[in-house]
Amino acid sequence: MNRAVKKIMRGYVNIPSSIYCKLCKECGSRPVIALVDDIGYIVKCSKDDRHYQTMPGLIDIEDWNRHNTIQAASVDYNLNPVMAW
Numbered sequence: 686m687n688r689a690v691k692k693i694m695r696g697y698v699n700i701p702s703s704i705y706c707k708l709c710k711e712c713g714s715r716p717v718i719a720l721v722d723d724i725g726y727i728v729k730c731s732k733d734d735r736h737y738q739t740m741p742g743l744i745d746i747e748d749w750n751r752h753n754t755i756q757a758a759s760v761d762y763n764l765n766p767v768m769a770w
């Protein structure tokens with residue numbers, strides 16, 4: 686029992702599917718929550734540490750979402766060209 690808890694504390698925690706979060710914009714992975722020793726939690730890409738991760742502290746899924754929003758500017762630009770003219 687105790688071992689299991691320790692394992693979770695040192696590893697990654699999957700974010701419940703009931704919580705809305707964006708997928709990593711680099712690779713499309715669902716983020717995980719990781720505990721950084723004595724500092725706090727980070728939200729990070731589950732595949733690659735070099736992809737975006739939030740600052741250690743409180744679990745900040747909103748920050749993750751902000752940084753992993755794929756800009757839709759190019760889509761908007763081509764949307765309804767008839768209207769634009």
Ligand SMILES: [Zn+2]
Pocket residue numbers: 709710711712713714730731732733736737
């Ligand atoms: Zn990634």
